[in-house]
Every structure is written in structure tokens, then in C-alpha cells.
Amino acid sequence: MTSNHHVRLFAAARSAAGVGEVSVSADSTVELCAVLVDRFGPEFAQVLSCSSLLIDGRVVPSSDNRDPNSPAEPDLPPGTRVDVLPPFAGGSVRRTESSERRTRHSQP
Secondary structure: OOEEEEEEEOHHHHHHHOOOEEEEEEOEHHHHHHHHHHHHOHHHHHHHHOOEEEEOOEEEOHHHHHOOOOOOOOEOOOOOEEEEEOOOOOOOOOOOHHHHHHHHHHOO
16 A cells, blocks of 8 residues: 655755645555656755665665665655755865865964
8 A cells, every 4th residue: 555755955966846745646666756756856866866765764875765676675665754865065075276285384
């Protein structure tokens, strides 16, 4: 029996979907992600591919969200809250010459 879940979308996921919260019927994280992609399209799929899921506050590794063959794919109990969290500040850490100078000058 498929259960309803409360899904909250943040940052780029919210922007790509055009909404901040939705109700989704699914039995697993893989099914939930598939429903979201079907509903919101390719731009959302791209954001989802690099997002983390929190299921009732617990992080689910992103590989488990999308691989139907994953042995760790969690079932979703009825009424689960799922948060879709894309990277909020992406990119790699890059130190510029000016930031290195500031760091050197601020050290005692």
C-alpha cells in the first residue's frame, strides 16, 4: 500500500519545482524521487541529482535515493517527512591571493 509523505523543497529544488512543499505517494526513496522528477521535469531532476535527502531528519546517502538496486534503499513509513536539500553554496573552496593576505594579516 502506497503512503503519502510531506516533502519540503529548499533553495534550487524549490526554484526548479516552483513550490516549497508537496505531498507525494511513494513506498521508497527511489519511487519518491521518480514521482518528483515526473511532476517537476528535467530541471528539477538535475537539481535532485546533486541533492541530499533528509528522511525524518536522517540523511540518506544520495546514491541510495536514485538506485533501485541499492540494498540500503529505505522504505518510507506512512507520513514520513522528506526534505530535499541541494547544495546551498556550491563549488570548491578556492583561496584567492587577497583572501590569503587577509588570513596572514589577521593571524597574531
